[in-house]
Amino acid sequence: MTAAPIISVRGLITRFGKNTVHDGLDLDVRRGEIIGVVGGSGTGKSVLLRAIVGLLKPAAGKITVFGEDVRNTSVADYRRLRRRWGVMFQGGALFSSLNVQQNVEAPMREQLDLSPETRAALAAIKVKMVGLPENALSQMPSELSGGMRKRAGFARAIALDPEIVFLDEPTAGLDPIGAAAFDALIAQLQSALGLTVFLVTHDLDSLHAICDRVAVLAERRVLATGTMKDMQEIDHPWVQAYFKGPRARAALVQKDTA
Amino acid sequence: MTTAPKITLTDGILRLQGDLLISTIEAVNWSTPQSHDAKAIDLGAVGRLDTAGAWAVVSLERQLGLTGQTIGASEPQDGLLRTVRDHMPGPAHPGAGQTGIIDELEAVGRRATSAFGATISIIGFMGQVVATLASLIIQPARIRWTSLVHHMQQVGLNAVPIVFLMSFLIGVVLAFQGATQLRQFGAEVFVVDLIAISILRELGVLLTAIIVAGRSGSAFTAAIGSMKMREEIDALRALGLDPVEILVVPRVLALILMLPVLGVIANMAGLIGGALMSWIELGVSPGVFQSRLASNTGVWHFGVGMIKAPFFALIIGIVGCFQGMQVKGNVESLGSLTSASVVLSIFLVIAADALFSIFFSIVGV
Ligand SMILES: Nc1ncnc2c1ncn2[C@@H]1O[C@H](COP(=O)(O)OP(=O)(O)O)[C@@H](O)[C@H]1O
Ligand SMILES: [Mg+2]
Numbered sequence: 179m180t181a182a183p184i185i186s187v188r189g190l191i192t193r194f195g196k197n198t199v200h201d202g203l204d205l206d207v208r209r210g211e212i213i214g215v216v217g218g219s220g221t222g223k224s225v226l227l228r229a230i231v232g233l234l235k236p237a238a239g240k241i242t243v244f245g246e247d248v249r250n251t252s253v254a255d256y257r258r259l260r261r262r263w264g265v266m267f268q269g270g271a272l273f274s275s276l277n278v279q280q281n282v283e284a285p286m287r288e289q290l291d292l293s294p295e296t297r298a299a300l301a302a303i304k305v306k307m308v309g310l311p312e313n314a315l316s317q318m319p320s321e322l323s324g325g326m327r328k329r330a331g332f333a334r335a336i337a338l339d340p341e342i343v344f345l346d347e348p349t350a351g352l353d354p355i356g357a358a359a360f361d362a363l364i365a366q367l368q369s370a371l372g373l374t375v376f377l378v379t380h381d382l383d384s385l386h387a388i389c390d391r392v393a394v395l396a397e398r399r400v401l402a403t404g405t406m407k408d409m410q411e412i413d414h415p416w417v418q419a420y421f422k423g424p425r426a427r428a429a430l431v432q433k434d435t436a
Numbered sequence: 437m438t439t440a441p442k443i444t445l446t447d448g449i450l451r452l453q454g455d456l457l458i459s460t461i462e463a464v465n466w467s468t469p470q471s472h473d474a475k476a477i478d479l480g481a482v483g484r485l486d487t488a489g490a491w492a493v494v495s496l497e498r499q500l501g502l503t504g505q506t507i508g509a510s511e512p513q514d515g516l517l518r519t520v521r522d523h524m525p526g527p528a529h530p531g532a533g534q535t536g537i538i539d540e541l542e543a544v545g546r547r548a549t550s551a552f553g554a555t556i557s558i559i560g561f562m563g564q565v566v567a568t569l570a571s572l573i574i575q576p577a578r579i580r581w582t583s584l585v586h587h588m589q590q591v592g593l594n595a596v597p598i599v600f601l602m603s604f605l606i607g608v609v610l611a612f613q614g615a616t617q618l619r620q621f622g623a624e625v626f627v628v629d630l631i632a633i634s635i636l637r638e639l640g641v642l643l644t645a646i647i648v649a650g651r652s653g654s655a656f657t658a659a660i661g662s663m664k665m666r667e668e669i670d671a672l673r674a675l676g677l678d679p680v681e682i683l684v685v686p687r688v689l690a691l692i693l694m695l696p697v698l699g700v701i702a703n704m705a706g707l708i709g710g711a712l713m714s715w716i717e718l719g720v721s722p723g724v725f726q727s728r729l730a731s732n733t734g735v736w737h738f739g740v741g742m743i744k745a746p747f748f749a750l751i752i753g754i755v756g757c758f759q760g761m762q763v764k765g766n767v768e769s770l771g772s773l774t775s776a777s778v779v780l781s782i783f784l785v786i787a788a789d790a791l792f793s794i795f796f797s798i799v800g801v
Contacts (some may be wrong), residue, residue: 274766290459299495300458300488302525307487312525320765339458339486370519371487372512 182245184209184342184374185230190239192225199225201398203239207342212368212375213403214385216420217395223378224268226395227344230376231265232256243342261289264335268346268378271331272319278305278330279315285337304333309363325356332360336367342374349381361387382421382429394420439483440464450474450496453481456489466496474500480508490520498524561758562750565688568680583686591652591687592694596701598651599644603702606639607631607709615717624718628725631710632733640702641695641741642789645748648695649781653756656687657777660760661770669761679761688753695749696742703741736801744792748785755781 183206190203199222207213217223228234230241232248241248246259264285272281282301286292292300305315308329319327328348335343348364349357361381365388368375377389385392386406393403394417402412409421420426441454441464454460477497479485485493494517497503509517572579614627660683663669672679707729714720759777763770 275768286458292458292462296462296488299525300491303487303491303520303523306523306525307519318766336487339488366519369512370516 181209183207184244185376186240186242187226187230188240190226190229190241191237192222192229192234192239193237198398200229200236200239203395203399205393205400205403207374207376208391209341209374210372211390212364212377212388214389214392215376215378215395216380216385216392218416221395222398223395224346227265227346227376227378231263231344232260257289261338262340263342263344264338264340265344266328266331266335266346266348268350272327272334274319277316277318278310278322278333281319281330282333282337285334289338301333301337304337305330307336307363307367308333309359325352325360328352328360329363332363336371336373339371340373342376344376344378346378347380348377349379349384354383357381357383358387364388382426386429441482441489445474448473448475449478450476450500451478451481452493455483456485456492458486458488461488461492464492466492474502475505477502477506478508479506479513482509482513485509485513485516487516487520490516491524493517494520494524558754558758561761562754564680565684565754565757568678568685569689572681572685578681579689580682580686583682584690587687587690588694590655591648591690592697595648595651595694595698599647599698599702600705602643602647603635603640603705604709606643607635607706607711608713610634610639610706611710611713612717615714619718625720625724625728627710627714627718627720628728629732631707631714632729633737635706635710636703636733636737636741638741638789640706641699641745641748642785644698644702645695645745645752645785646782648691648698648749649752649756649785650778652687652691653752653781654774654778656753656756657760657763657774658770660684660757661763661773664761664763665765665767665770684753684757687757688750691749691753692746695752696745699742699745703738740792740796740801744789747788747792751784751788752781755784 185205185207187203187205190200190205191198192200203226205226215223215226225234229236230243230248235249243259244262246255248256248259251259272278273284276284279298279301282304283297286297286300302312302315306312310326310329310333314322314326314330319330322330328351332343332345332348335345345364349360352360361384364375364377367373368388377384379385389406391403391405392409394401394409394412396414396416401414402409402417404412406421409417412418412421438457438460439454441452441456441460443464443466444451444453477493477500479493482489490513493506494503497506503521506517610631611627614630615624618624618626618630660669663683669679669683672682711720711722711725714725715722756777759773759780763773
């Protein structure tokens with residue numbers, strides 16, 4: 179595929195005080211792919227995500243999404259741009275004073291002028307699509323389990339049928355069955371809605387099951403990108419340990435027998 | 437960029453055109469009158485289709501009894517239509533419509549019983565705190581000293597400037613108002629008694645308690661409430677630790693120890709403010725003020741004020757921590773309980789002050 183990348187990050191530098199999180203990070207994401215971003219805890223995966231969606235101002239670097247510079251846009255352009263992606267934060271980040279339906283409706287309410295009936299119907303579809311029962315609509319986030327909260331966060335992220343969804347560790351903390359179901363859900367929606375998925379994850383099973391490519395974050399940059407097979411070849415201690423460790427082998431075996 | 441969608445009916449086939457997107461579907465009139473004769477829905481001319489568009493198409497299918505009779509969709513569009521068909525919501529639930537008089541009455545009853553229940557549980561909580569306090573006095577080694585000192589600094593030391601300034605200004609105001617009234621009778625010198633009695637007996641401690649309720653009571657509720665929200669209280673319990681002993685007692689004890697100290701500071705500041713204003717306004721020199729204060733104002737006025745301080749502290753601490761413990765999962769309850777905590781503790785402090793006044797007048801001090 180030679181089409182221009184949908185997300186392109188060049189020479190990204192982010193710092194918190196003296197702590198340099200990224201130092202000259204480059205990354206391309208192609209349209210329609212599911213890219214898995216992996217890296218040890220605290221290597222700046224969430225920070226990278228926040229920088230791409232413009233929630234955090236990097237010290238230097240150029241980030242373009244849909245070919246538009248995220249940092250140097252007018253407020254109106256940024257709003258328009260923002261409508262084309264959805265973000266699910268680590269932990270769901272649901273608005274705790276709104277019920278699930280209102281949470282999912284929130285982006286529609288802010289961005290579009292829809293009738294309440296349409297909004298309600300669309301919210302119900304999205305909630306059912308992510309595998310929540312219909313009676314979850316009227317529940318408050320505090321009444322949901324961790325996994326349900328993540329699903330509701332996902333439903334909110336896809337409320338406007340975005341072209342890109344950013345998911346920050348969607349399967350962390352879920353039981354293996356729930357995690358596998360979430361993976362299947364991401365893959366299914368990806369093909370149904372033609373999404374590009376930016377998936378931050380630690381979950382080797384997810385990487386094997388649904389990711390087209392993997393980007394490894396280490397040493398303050400993207401150390402390598404490629405398919406899971408490519409990762410086996412890379413000669414770097416962390417990458418070796420991650421992709422060839424006991425858990426990786428287990429995930430691989432599981433995949434082969436599946 | 438987007439082409440507006442259109443519906444046309446030709447040869448019994450309902451043709452859709454344009455982009456069926458969340459931003460465009462509401463611009464279409466989906467209930468074309470003759471469309472009930474349609475035998476199929478043709479999506480051949482549809483450009484882009486998203487979930488909202490698919491929902492509109494599927495709703496149309498259902499409305500016309502044509503489920504599955506949609507033709508001309510591309511492969512991905514068909515996939516999306518299938519997904520949406522599988523996840524169509526059931527019939528809309530009738531909302532909780534109007535409320536009748538019965539519901540209103542029921543709400544009143546509910547509120548009354550819940551107010552009663554809250555009173556019972558706050559008294560229970562107070563008993564628990566006092567019992568824990570007593571057991572800690574027997575075993576002082578179990579007191580969390582670090583935490584206690586930290587809270588003493590928070591509620592005591594850090595409140596000194598505001599308490600001092602407030603009380604100083606109250607002294608100034610009292611002297612000024614008293615002077616203008618008393619001058620009419622040539623009884624200027626009684627301004628000393630006026631200031632001393634009102635500050636020492638009532639205002640010093642009462643206003644300090646009100647400021648502390650606003651400052652520290654709300655902080656207690658917010659801190660304990662957010663711990664409750666993040667399940668930290670449950671974590672403590674799971675470790676076999678008693679949240680009352682660890683979180684509530686240090687706060688309440690810090691208040692009981694510091695509120696009297698703040699009260700003394702407030703009394704001093706009030707007297708200084710009053711003396712200063714008397715000097716400026718009435719020419720009552722600080723020396724005269726002091727000797728008159730010493731000769732005419734019984735020490736019991738000071739005692740009466742000070743006796744109240746620990747009780748006020750207990751009220752503020754208990755209410756603040758209790759409300760924090762009532763916080764549920766959402767942020768809204770944290771906010772409303774924080775403000776409820778301040779209102780309730782100020783109200784209870786004033787009510788207690790009134791009871792004390794009656795008590796002291798009966799015992800005659
Ligand atoms: N708001 C912040 N202020 C200061 N440092 C931060 C902030 N957010 C993240 N960091 C630091 O950035 C680094 C990367 O964090 P993060 O992206 O959350 O890691 P992860 O890869 O586990 O998601 C960490 O060292 C963290 O301490
Ligand atoms: Mg993270």
